[in-house]
Amino acid sequence: MPGVPAGPVTSRVPGGAAMAGAPRGTAQPRQSPEQRRAADIIRLLTLYRPLLDAFVIDFFTEDLWAQLPPAWQPVLAGATPVQLAGLLGGRGGPGAAWPLSLLAFGATARALAFPRGCPGASLRPPCQSSGLPPLLRRHVKPKKQHEIQRLGKLLRRLSRATGCEHVVDVGAGQGHLSRLLAFGLGLRVTAVESDARLVGLAERFDQELLRELAKTRGLAHRRPLPCPLTPRAPRHVAGRLDPAAPWGEFLLPPDPPGAGPAALNPLGGPGGSEDGGRVLLTGLHACGDLGPALLCHFARSPAVAAVALVGCCYMKLSSAPQQPPGYPLSASVAALPGHQLSYRAREAACHALEEYQGRLRGGGAHLRAHCYRAVLESLIRAAEPGKRHLGLQPGRKAHTLSFPQYAQLGLPLAGLDPVGVPLDSEAVGAMLEQQHKVVAFYTLGQLLAPVVETLILLDRLLYLREQGFHCALVPLFNPRFSPRNFVLVAARTPLATALAGLAKDSEDGHSSEDEDVEEAESTMERQSPK
Template identity: 55%
Template sequence: MTGLSSQPLSLEEQKQLAVNITHVLSLYGSIVDSYIIEFFTDNLWGKLPYSWQEVLTDLPSPRLAAVLLEKGKPEEVCYSVVWPLSLLAFKATAHTLAFSRTPRGRGGMSANGRPEEFRENRCQSSKLNPLFRKHVKPKKQHEIQQLGKVVKKLSEITRCDQVVDIGSGQGHLSRFLAFGLGLSVTAIEGDGRLVDMATKFDRELVWALEKEQAGQAKVNGISLRGPSHVAGWVDPQAPWREFLLPPQRGKDTGRLLLTGLHACGDLSVALLRHFTRCPHVVAMTSVACCYMKLTTQEDAWVAGLPGHSLSYKAREVACHAVEDYALRLRSESPALRTHCYRATLETLIRAADPAKRRLGVQTSNKAHQLAFEEYARLGLQRVGLDPAAPLDRACVDAMLAQQQNVVAFFSLALLLAPLVETLILLDRMIYLQEQGFQCRLIPLFNPSFSPRNLVLVAAKAGLDPALSTLAGED
């Protein structure tokens, strides 16, 4: 899915874009705020304009991908019937106002549905040294290799002495930055168990290096100096003096670069605030995730816009994988029936107990492979209802027959998802630029493989002349 580039926009143009997106989301809030499990109980299909229902009813999944979610050239999109102008305008607006999620100069997808670096081995990135692939899932391999290069370049541009990895988890990014790229890294993680695991993985890597070293200073360009791990929470409300780390190895604090790879919820807000408030932090890279967990909004510029309202559901939708869903539509994946199954189950649950609404029901990791009767039995049992209750077969079959309409409605909501993410990230850019800082939003990862692929890069000086090198081709 492509959209507008954030780079040439002035601050005033960005503010106008935020106004436009807010207006669009206010118009179509009933779609983005809807829970797909309530498709039948709340008659979501009936709330769409009748002209939309006419052209979308029973539309095959590959057609949905081609004419709705994917942004092809006009001559490449063939409509079997004339679409209402309101639906065409809805689609065009959603595509036009969202930031582009297509990385510049990156390779495409290989035959196994993964980035080109996984062509030879679907689990091992060819761009990452095997030492950094151990314990690391393919998606994370792709991410740390790409983000690591940006952090390295940014640290050189801004002359940073130390990188601070916020929410470092098991230390995969920190390990690559320190051992692989030779940076001085401090990794901060709130979960002590993950800190212990990261330290253990560091020791394993050092042991492997020492085994190969045989008296050399480096092995294949890899340093023996690893990251320093700190167990602690980063509070977005805390003053920067409490956040600032003590001097490392007897040195002064120096110039710091903050980074966060998929910093969850308020953690991404903490990065922004400490970047702006701490004089020692001169640069930042932030890849956010879990927008529905955001609670701190007092710094938000868009909060003052007329009609602005981002519900929990809208922010949750923004975390979905639009490109991946389009691939599922193209391939007519059996997993597409999952939403229809769950929406049908919701009617059974509420019929048995109206007080039970929107409950988390995880029947199976492959629920779509079950017959609906088995799925319903497991689901009813999970929520404390009689799994042996007889089903109204005719009613159930009528709902299951509407699977394509469920898929179509969910696709409409997903079409708005990049707009919500754009608005959130746009607000952060405005926040930074109003304080005189330079920033840029870069689509870095393959969006089909790593959906949260937009990295917000910021610096207090010296970034503009080198922006193009940060997002350059491999």
């Protein structure tokens, strides 16, 4: 694998960072800002593809440190975790003196990635959301409460702007978002989930809420209800979305096989949904190809007035020549040389950059994890060269163990007897002493993770723009709580009405949430079609 380039590059990109451009004198077609950004991202990823595609567990087996630019190696080897956290955030960190080429790399990555931050967001960990009625918080983790509360308000605004009161929630899971939309906001909801067991659990939670709501309403004559709910449960459907089917043929049989027949299409036939009306389509953290499938069904189904999508698990995206591919969707990105993203690159796009920054600032045993796994990989490859990149999981807290204890858990998972593997050799000790280098190398890869996610999101945005739809990317969630915090909103009519005043919808009455959504509105104004 060739080394990562260290020298300066020639043309300018947003934010003042530099990178390679087209030869002078070459006539370039007129491009939108989004198309230019996608092209610039691909140039950056092409320059640093060896870094992007590297697996940190190969740090020792493939001598990844030696493939870094020589000018970077000494300063990175001596950098503290706090200084590396500063590098991720665009600050030098105390006492840091980075090479200019490394600073240019970091500045370019940050300039090309969509701003994820919430400038006034609270540093406190997620907690119970007072913005949700108590009955809707049951069985819902704080992170999910934050997400469904914010997305629910956006969907309510979309409903009012489009005149659609029927929401189809695809990949509904246990139905937390669907319950908020139905019971809390009074919308008619169809929840589609491929796992029939989760459908049963969601229906049980609905019935539990209805019983509690009946009790509460029975006491209403004694005291006023603090936050009344509508006794209108979602309708749950077990079925899988068929991405290649015509829009009138929506669902496949659910999982597992034999769990039931193919469900009635909630979008209905040529006349639209079952009541002849239109619907809103949503997916909260739609995994892999489910996100692109939702966008494709929106694009070719006149029954769908608007869509609000939060993607997830980009590494599960299919790619050409599969039809329809999960990435790229747009003709704009597909036409760019070097647009391909490896599994490793797409997996990196799912990382929680803010969480890793926190780990670097806090130090501690968590930072051992990648070094331990890289040393274990070296021992496995030495014992049996044919075994590599096995999905070993010695335990969630294995990093708190000594390395011999860690290896004694991990080696049997690879089919190896720890007794026959030297765990206390000088070679193992020398690798463990390079933990700081493993951490530094992993940090560089983290710099590129938001750039890859931005390219995937841009591809989806451009796919919708190419077909004439109105769309925007909204950083709706706090990335400290929810790393996949962008919501792609698209409609057949202008979005200004749906998005106007969104900043007034705050969560828990906390001012930082207002600032959060104001930043989202600013982003939407920049991205909305003129």
